[in-house]
Amino acid sequence: MAMPAENPKFLPFTEERRRHQRVKVNLLGRYMLADRNDYPCQVVDMSPGGMAVLAPVSGNPGERVIAYIDHLGRLEGTIARVFHNGFAMTIAATARKRDKLAAQLTWLANRHILNLPEDRRHGRFTPRNPAARLILPNGTNVACRVIDLSESGAAIGISDDQRPPVGAVVTIGKAPGRVVRHIEGGFAIEFTRLQHPDFVEDNVTGG
Incomplete structure (x- = not known):
């Protein structure tokens, strides 16, 4: 607000x-x-x-x-x-x-x-430690795996029964975002705000 x-x-x-x-x-x-x-x-x-x-x-x-x-x-x-x-x-x-x-x-x-656009796409990379915590729309905190990551979004590995619907607002680590599509074994998230390139890994996986 x-x-x-x-x-x-x-x-x-x-x-x-x-x-x-x-x-x-x-x-x-x-x-x-x-x-x-x-x-x-x-x-x-x-x-x-x-x-x-x-x-x-x-x-x-x-x-x-x-x-x-x-x-x-x-x-x-x-x-x-x-x-x-x-x-x-x-x-x-x-x-x-x-x-x-x-x-x-x-x-x-x-x-x-x-005046950098916040929706500009960035090159993805694999985090050193892929383990992360995901907060689902209902507030549940679950373990997940970060498949790859960029300043604007991430691919998340999670079981099908825990996968949130497209459009759902979730938080991965400390980074809030929205589910934009489902992928095999998980989903893709687009961050609400562009992440700093030096700290995106720490914000998402804790390093």
Whole structure:
């Protein structure tokens, strides 16, 4: 669900801006506050150390946030400040995770600058570890095998009795997508969003 496009009113993360370059993004996701309720959100401004979120419920400064953001997966942090249509939060992450976020944000920024089409087809490859977890439309989490993989989709091996119908929305690893066709012994999925080429294998199979 898209959130209001109104520009958020908030002060910059002074210290965080000194350490990390912030970039404009447009990423949808969901988040959970201390009350454990789940809400939709839209990230509009982000760095490896923090992000600004348009959200229906802002929470309170210092409150813990767990967010699941397209392309980026699970992010944790605390609310730094609130504004009338959302909040700004810090991101708690290891140095390795921050480096990965920086690379993903650079790719996202360059993709928008270059206006790369998200439905462009990419060369497929066989993952090092084909074992993965698949979340079916009914919420069931099952084991599956990734036959091959690209930035835009994957071929999944699974038993016929567990194979979802064409058009079903599923999640393979951390990558959501839609079943586009059935193949022998499985099905093909097209990702909802184009995956970063350096991290697509980690997002789908966990490496």
